[in-house]
Amino acid sequence: MYQVLKQHRTYSLFIVLTALVMALALASLLLGSGSNVSLASWIKGELTVAEQLFVWQFRMPRVVAAACVGALMAAAGTLLQNITRNSLADPSLLGVTQGACLAVVILVVLFPESGGTLKMFAALIGGLAVAVFLFGLSPQDESQGTLKLVLMGVGVSAFLAALIRALLTYGDLHRAVSAFAWMAGSLDVVSPSQAMGLALCLAALIPAFWASMNMQAALSLGAEVAASLGVPSYASRGLIALAVVAASVAVAVVGPLSFVGLIAPHLVRRLGHFSVRAHLYLASLTGAILVMAADLLGRIAFVPYQIPAGIVTALLGAPLFLWLLVQARKLS
Amino acid sequence: MNMSVRPTAIALFMVLLGAAALVAYLAFGAHHISAASVVEALRSPQAGQFDHIVVNDMRLPRAFAACLVGACLGVAGTMIQGITKNPIAEPGLLGLNQGAALATVVAMGSFGLAEPQLLTLVAGAGVLVVAVVVFTIALAIPGGLSPLTLILVGAAVNGLLVACLSFASLIYEQSFEYLRVWLSGSLAGYSAINNSLVSPWVLAALVLACWLAPHIDRVQLGDEVAKGLGANLPLIYGLSLGCIIVLIAASVTLAGPIFFVGLVVPHLLRMLGFHRYSLLIPLSALAGAVLLLALDLVARVALAPVEISVGIVAALVGGPLFIGLVKWRL
Numbered sequence: 001m002y003q004v005l006k007q008h009r010t011y012s013l014f015i016v017l018t019a020l021v022m023a024l025a026l027a028s029l030l031l032g033s034g035s036n037v038s039l040a041s042w043i044k045g046e047l048t049v050a051e052q053l054f055v056w057q058f059r060m061p062r063v064v065a066a067a068c069v070g071a072l073m074a075a076a077g078t079l080l081q082n083i084t085r086n087s088l089a090d091p092s093l094l095g096v097t098q099g100a101c102l103a104v105v106i107l108v109v110l111f112p113e114s115g116g117t118l119k120m121f122a123a124l125i126g127g128l129a130v131a132v133f134l135f136g137l138s139p140q141d142e143s144q145g146t147l148k149l150v151l152m153g154v155g156v157s158a159f160l161a162a163l164i165r166a167l168l169t170y171g172d173l174h175r176a177v178s179a180f181a182w183m184a185g186s187l188d189v190v191s192p193s194q195a196m197g198l199a200l201c202l203a204a205l206i207p208a209f210w211a212s213m214n215m216q217a218a219l220s221l222g223a224e225v226a227a228s229l230g231v232p233s234y235a236s237r238g239l240i241a242l243a244v245v246a247a248s249v250a251v252a253v254v255g256p257l258s259f260v261g262l263i264a265p266h267l268v269r270r271l272g273h274f275s276v277r278a279h280l281y282l283a284s285l286t287g288a289i290l291v292m293a294a295d296l297l298g299r300i301a302f303v304p305y306q307i308p309a310g311i312v313t314a315l316l317g318a319p320l321f322l323w324l325l326v327q328a329r330k331l332s
Numbered sequence: 333m334n335m336s337v338r339p340t341a342i343a344l345f346m347v348l349l350g351a352a353a354l355v356a357y358l359a360f361g362a363h364h365i366s367a368a369s370v371v372e373a374l375r376s377p378q379a380g381q382f383d384h385i386v387v388n389d390m391r392l393p394r395a396f397a398a399c400l401v402g403a404c405l406g407v408a409g410t411m412i413q414g415i416t417k418n419p420i421a422e423p424g425l426l427g428l429n430q431g432a433a434l435a436t437v438v439a440m441g442s443f444g445l446a447e448p449q450l451l452t453l454v455a456g457a458g459v460l461v462v463a464v465v466v467f468t469i470a471l472a473i474p475g476g477l478s479p480l481t482l483i484l485v486g487a488a489v490n491g492l493l494v495a496c497l498s499f500a501s502l503i504y505e506q507s508f509e510y511l512r513v514w515l516s517g518s519l520a521g522y523s524a525i526n527n528s529l530v531s532p533w534v535l536a537a538l539v540l541a542c543w544l545a546p547h548i549d550r551v552q553l554g555d556e557v558a559k560g561l562g563a564n565l566p567l568i569y570g571l572s573l574g575c576i577i578v579l580i581a582a583s584v585t586l587a588g589p590i591f592f593v594g595l596v597v598p599h600l601l602r603m604l605g606f607h608r609y610s611l612l613i614p615l616s617a618l619a620g621a622v623l624l625l626a627l628d629l630v631a632r633v634a635l636a637p638v639e640i641s642v643g644i645v646a647a648l649v650g651g652p653l654f655i656g657l658v659k660w661r662l
Contacts, residue, residue, distance in 0.1 A: 088484060092491070137659060151420065151658045154487050158425065158591060159651025161494075165516045166644040183498065258491050307499065314495030318488045325484065326472050 010278045013271060017285040021067065024292040028063045029055050031300055061195035062187045065253060066295045066309065067288040068198040069187075070260060072250040074287020075209060077261025078280050079243040082220040083236050084149060088325075090262035091127075091247035094153035097258070098160035099130030100251040101183060105167050120197075120252040127248035130156060131240055182255040186308035187295050194253050201249045205242070209280065212239055217276040257310045259317025260287050266324050339611060342604055346615070350622045357398075357629050358391045397519055397527055398628045398642075399621035400534055401587045404579040406620020407541050407613055409594020410601075414548040414609050415572045418482055419599075420657065423580050424591030426486035430493035431462030432584035433515060437497065441504035449529055456581035463573060465489060517590035517643015519628055530582045537578040538617055544572055545613040552609070590643040592650025597623060599657060 030036060032054065073091065080089040091097045103126025104119050111118075134153060164183070215235045218226040223236075247261065264287040268279055294312035301307070358370045365373075365383050373387035405423070412421045423429055435458025436451055470485045501511060513520065547568045550558045559565060583590065597616045600623075606612050624642065627649070631640045 093487060137655070148658055151483060152655050154425065154483055155651060155654040155658060159647060159655070162516075162591065162644055162647030162651065165512075166640070166648075169512050169516050169641065169644075258495070305503070308502075311495045311499050314491055318492035318495075321488045322469050322485060325481070325488075326469065 009272050010274055010282075013282055014278075014285070017282060017289065020289050021285060021292070024289060024296065025063050025067065028066070028292060028296050028299075029059050031296065032059060057192070061190045061192045062295060063292065064195040065190040065198050066187055066292045068195070068202045069250040069254050069257065070264075070288035070291030071284040072198075072202060072205070072246045072287075073257055073260040073291075074264035074283045075205075075280060076243040076247040076250075077287075078265040078283045079209075079212075079216065079239060079246075080261070081265055082216045082276065083239055083243075085220060085222065087266065088150060088262070090259070091243065092256060092258040093150065093157065093262065094134060095130050095157035095160055096127045096244050096247055097251050097256040098157045098164065100124070100127035100248040101256050102126055102160050102164050102167075103129075104252060105164050105183075109167055117197075120249060123248040123252035124245060127244045127251070128241065130160070131244045135237065135240060183310075186310060187254055190253060198249070198253055205246055205249075208242055212242065213277045213280065215239065216280075220276065255308075255310060257291065258314050259321060260290055260313055263317050263320050263324070264290060339606060342606075343615060343618075346618055346622065350618060350625070353622050353625045353629070354395060357395050357625050358387050360629060360633050361386075361391065393527055394519055394628070395625060397586050398624045400527065400531060401519070401583045401590065402593065402620035402622070402624025403538060403617040404534055404583040404620070405590060405593040406597035406616035406618075406623070407538060408576045408579040408583075409596075409620075410598040410609070410612050410616040411541060411544075411548065411572050411576050412594065413598055414613075415551065415569055416482060417552060420595065420654070421482060422592065422595035422654075423576065424589065424594065425483060425490070426466050427462050427489040427493050428459045428466075428576070428580050429584060429589035429591065430490055430497065431458040432456070432581055433589045434458055434493055434497055434500065435461075436584065437500045437504065437511060437515075441500060452530060452533070452581050452585040455584045456577050459577045459580045459584075462489060462493070463577065513641060514588040516641040517588045517646065518639075518641035519587050519631075520639055520641070526586055530585060533578055534582045537575045537582075540571065541575045541579075541617075542614050544568065544575065545610040548572065548609040548613070588641075588643060590646050592646050592654060593620060593623060593627075595657075596650050596653055599653075 077090050080091065080094070081087055100123035103122040107119060107122040134149065134156060137152060215226075215231050216239065218229045218231045219236055219239070221229075226235075250257065265279065265283045267286050268274065268282045271282075274282060290313065291309060294316065295309040298307035298309050298312045355367055355370055358373075359365050359367050363386055365387065369383045370387055373381070373384040374392075377384045377388050379385075408423050409421075412423055412426070413419060432455035435454045439451060439454040466482075466485055466489055470482050497515065501515075504511065547563055550561055550563045551565070551568060553561070555565060597620045598612060601612055601615055601619055606615060624646075627645045628642045631642045631645045634640060634645075
């Protein structure tokens with residue numbers, strides 16, 4: 001039985017991860033700081049009005065948003081890692097999420113009453129601006145390219161973080177507090193319509209990702225190989241834009257979530273070798289699991305404090321990332 | 333002949349520049365004072381004269397704090413670049429500033445500490461912990477202290493600390509108003525008492541740094557060569573790290589976390605032609621002080637009467653400089 005599983009590693013992992021997603025979704029719907037709903041009473045349909053409120057109004061959007069955001073960030077991270085051929089590429093490390101964040105903060109400071117769609121557009125513009133800047137600046141020569149790219153990304157993200165802090169320091173205190181909370185990567189204020197919007201965006205982006213698979217696979221072998229395989233030269237720019245769009249959409253709703261886009265592809269790689277297509281799917285599932293687990297932990301582990309999911313992913317992700325760094329260098 | 337005159341000339345020029353910057357600092361602000369009045373206020377202060385009060389009681393202590401912080405950051409940055417042989421290392425990018433800030437925030441919020449001496453110790457403990465973590469991890473990676481690895485480890489630790497700081501801001505809601513300005517690196521909340529409590533430590537650390545400078549030069553040749561020349565590597569590294577910790581802890585206590593200054597100062601000096609650490613370290617104290625005076629002046633005056641934080645000005649200036657450095661000088 002185990003041999004069969006090993007042979008069909010991709011499928012079995014796919015099934016396991018999907019099952020995990022379902023289980024976490026169920027757990028997130030049932031558990032919480034408000035009240036724990038028992039599975040039995042849910043199945044029998046004997047939920048009180050209050051419990052129904054908790055499950056469908058509060059937790060359902062959170063769960064959907066968490067899964068979508070995790071998938072989006074993980075997909076963006078995988079895409080970036082494949083294209084830049086740098087296993088440490090990640091939207092937040094490259095400053096893309098900070099760019100999206102800054103754009104949203106500027107929008108909120110100038111026009112406090114803007115709706116979700118406007119914020120999403122602002123985030124997209126911010127993220128794309130940073131990506132254009134970085135990839136325009138980076139040298140075409142690939143050998144030094146990725147090192148300098150990551151370093152410049154670190155500089156850009158530090159610079160943008162200072163700008164964000166500047167805007168928040170001198171704004172209205174209450175808005176600043178809620179902005180800080182949002183910037184910690186919080187699923188608290190996700191409304192049902194926002195969750196729907198996120199799910200729709202994810203659904204809209206899936207065909208784009210699917211269509212880009214072959215190009216990604218070619219690009220991950222290097223620029224010259226890709227060119228000889230017939231990949232057009234603007235393809236890498238287009239794919240990076242796709243990754244930035246995915247990450248920015250996530251940031252617009254939930255705030256910057258660091259490390260998910262970095263860790264998810266790595267975790268999948270540790271579980272075995274997969275084709276580029278399978279890797280992307282599995283990484284997206286892993287990302288969804290990570291964010292849902294982080295949100296669940298944040299809600300129930302430290303009652304009555306509610307820790308935003310972004311902080312949990314950073315607290316867990318940073319040590320994981322460091323451990324991965326050590327492991328990767330040991331192997332090479 | 334030319335080789336030895338030029339550094340001295342530049343050093344003298346910097347001293348003059350510093351004096352001019354100081355006078356400008358004391359003169360400009362929400363309330364403008366003429367240079368002549370400033371000199372008069374410094375030489376023969378008369379109680380009751382409003383201008384003299386502004387200069388002596390309000391701006392002079394703050395100028396002193398700015399010089400202290402600038403010197404600390406400049407020397408700490410140069411020393412880190414020296415002992416890691418990494419031209420883009422900087423205390424802020426390695427998370428040291430954030431570590432000190434987090435330790436201070438937790439101490440103030442959870443334990444209600446407010447004494448400057450204790451807070452400086454706590455900040456120092458924060459820097460120590462972060463430094464140990466970052467360097468241990470970087471050393472555990474074969475290929476160790478290469479520019480990329482160290483910066484990446486620092487970025488990861490930074491991400492972690494920033495998340496913790498956000499969390500702390502959410503918990504300690506009462507102090508949030510005060511905290512958010514301090515966390516962006518500001519001299520606005522300085523007090524003269526802090527200056528006098530912190531300066532002996534800073535002075536001791538600066539003297540130690542200058543004494544260590546020639547040893548750091550030897551370290552630049554590589555570990556084996558340095559050992560062959562008789563350098564006691566653990567002692568040098570240990571003392572340097574101790575210096576850096578004291579300097580960063582002092583600067584964070586006075587002004588909160590400020591980034592990029594420790595990166596810009598040594599590079600500016602290198603562009604002026606100084607390459608040996610025996611010269612770089614003493615000069616970076618001077619250059620750092622002057623730079624921070626200039627930055628704080630900009631912070632006070634740029635959007636007068638509203639004050640921007642020094643940390644923000646430093647990041648706005650230093651960020652692009654860092655990116656330019658990576659692109660063209662690495």
